[in-house]
Amino acid sequence: MSTPSVVSSQSSQAGTGQMREVTLGQAIRETLAEELRRDPTVFIMGEDVAEAGTPFKVLSGLVEEFGPQRIIDSPISEAGISGLGVGAAMTGMRPIIDIMFGDFIGLAMDQIVNQAAKVHYMSGGKLRVPLVIRTTLGATRRTAAQHSQSLHAWVSHIPGLKVALPSTPYDAKGLLKTAIRDDNPVIFFEDKMMYQLKGQVPDDDYTIPFGVADVKRAGTDITLVATSSMVQIALAAAEQLAELDISAEVVDPRTTTPLDKETLIASAQKTSRAIVIDEGYERYGVTAELAAVIADGAFYYLDAPVKRLGAMDVPVPFSPVLEDQTVPTAEAVTQLAKTLCGRV
C-alpha cells in the first residue's frame, strides 16, 4: 500500500498505556492469544491452523502456547467445522472457526445461514451462538476465480449474523475482541492483501463496539465511504483529491451488520456528496445498501447522486491484465469524485 496507515481518529482508546506498531496479521494473532488466555472456552479450529499457522501465517505460534487441544487442525470440511462450531457455541464454548479463503464459505453456507443465524430467534431467545467465523476477502493475488472473491455481502444479508470488516491493525484488534465476546455469530473478514499493513495499537486491552463507524480522514467536500480493503484506496484517493483542492472525508463503517447509519448520513449531509467503495461485486452488493442508506437519510442535503464503486460483476480472472480491471482503484475513485464535484 502506498499510503501510510492512519490511526483511527475517533475511536476512544481505553487505558493510558503505550502504543506500538504492529501489522494487521500480528494484531489478529495477539488478539486471539489474549482471548485464548482470558477465556478457557475459546478455541480455534480450521485447516492448517496449528503448526502451519494458516497459509498466511497469521496464527503462527498459537499452537505452541495453547496446544493442539485448543488450536485444532481439522479435515478439509468447511461444512463440518462450521456446523460443529455452531453446536459447540450453543453448549458452552466460544469457537473461532477459520475458513481459509472467503470463497469457501460457499461450502459452509447452510451451517452459517440456516443454523448459526437462526438458532437464537427460532428458540425464542433461549439458545445462543457465540461463534466467530474468521475468513478472508480480496483480489489481486493472482489466484483466480475461486480464491479471490469478497463475499461479505452474502452474510450481511442474513438477519442474525453480524459482520465485521477491519481495515487497520487497531480496528482488527478491537473488533475481533468484540466478536469473540459477542453472544451472536460473527463473520469476521480479513483482507489477505492487508496482513502486512502496519499501524499503532495500544498495549492495554480495548474493544471497539460493533455498529460504530470511524472517520479515517476528515473532509468537507465529498464523503468516501469505504470498507476493508477499500479504505486504503479511499485514503489514497483523498490524498490525490487534496492536491486538487477537494477535501474528502473517508468513513469506514467497520461493521456492515450492525450498521452505523447515523455517521454515514451525517457525513454525507455535511459534504453533500458521497461515493461508496467496497470490494464485493457491485451488483446487489454492500455498496447498494450503504448508498441507499445515504440517499435516504441525506436526500435533502445532496448535490449529486450517491455513487458506487464495487468489484466488476465478473468472476475474478487470473490474467493480471484482466484482474487489475476488476477492482476499484484510487484513480477511479479520484476520477469519480472530481466528476461529482463538477471538476472534469
Added chain:
Amino acid sequence: MTQTKAPREQSAQQRAADVREGAEQWMLAYRLMLRIRFFEEQVNDLYRTARMPGLAHLYSGEEAVAVGVCQALRPDDYITSTHRGHGHCLAKGASIDRMFAELLGKEPGYCRGKGGSMHIADQETGNLGANAIVGGSAGIATGAAFSSKMLGTGQVAVCFFGDGALGQGVLYEVMNMASLWKLPILYVCENNLYNEYTHNAETTAGSMLARAQAFNIEAEEIDGQDVRLVYATAQRLVERARRGDGPGFLLANTYRFHGHHVGDIQRTYYRSKEEEEYWKAERDPITILGNWLLEEHVADAAQLERIRSEAQEEVTAGVEFGLNAPFPEISEVTEHVYA
C-alpha cells in the same frame, strides 16, 4: 499402507509377450511422465524467477497416476482435475504450449488467461477442468458420467482428487448416487499423505478404501508409483464401469516431490527431509519405469536419453511460446460471464 502388487501372475513366455506388446505403450508412458516432470520443473523455475503470476501446485512425483489412468481412457472419455492438475491435463493430451500460455495469463492459453494454473479446461481432450475447490469437481465428474449413461455414449468419467478431498461431504453424496445408478465413473484418490501442510493421519479417520466400499463401489488400493500397475488396475475398473457394472474407486499411494505449492519452501515442520529423500531416491515413478524398460530390454540407455532430451526440448519450446504470447485484450474481462 503402500502395497505393491504385480499386475497379474504370469508365465515367463506370457510375460515376454506382454512386454513386446506393451513396449510401445510403456515407452509412451515414459515420455509422458518426463514431459510432466520437465513441465513442472519449468513452472517452478518461472515462479522462482518471478516470471509467473501467482502460485502453482506441482505434480512432480505423482506422474504415474495421471499417465497410467489416462492411458486406460478413450480420447473422448472425461476427466476432472484438481488444484494440482497440470499432470492430468498433459496426460489427457493437452498441449504444452497452450498450458504455459494459460499459466502466464496469456491469450492463447486454454482459458484465454482467465483460468490460470488451477482452472485449465480443454474440451477437445475431454478435460472438464481443474478445480481450486478441494472436492469441487466430484459433482461435475459424476454429472458427466450421468450424461454418458443418459445419452448412451459409452464414455467414462474419471474424477481425480487428493486425499484431502475425503473430508468433503459432497464426495459421499455423489459416490452414493454413482453406485445407486451404476454410473460409468472412476474416482481416483491420489493419496500423497498430506492435506496441504497436515499429514492425513491427523485428518482422516478409518479406512480410505472402506469409504467407497460402503457404497458398494469396486475399490482398489495400489502403488501409485508403478505406472504399469496403475494402468492395469485403471483399465479393469474403467472397462467395468463402461460395461455398466458400476463405478470404481482407485486409491493410488503416491508422493509430491515439491512443497504444497511452489512457495512452500520451508516444510521440515510438517515432513522430514529424509522422507522426501526416500521417495525421490527409491520411489520415483520415472526411474521405476526406466529401470524396468532397461531390465526387460525394451529400450537401451541411449533411447531413454533421447526421449528425455526430446521431452526437455518440447517443454523449452512450450515455455518460450507462452512467454512470447500476448496478453488478452483488456476488453475480454467482461466476455464469457454468460454463454
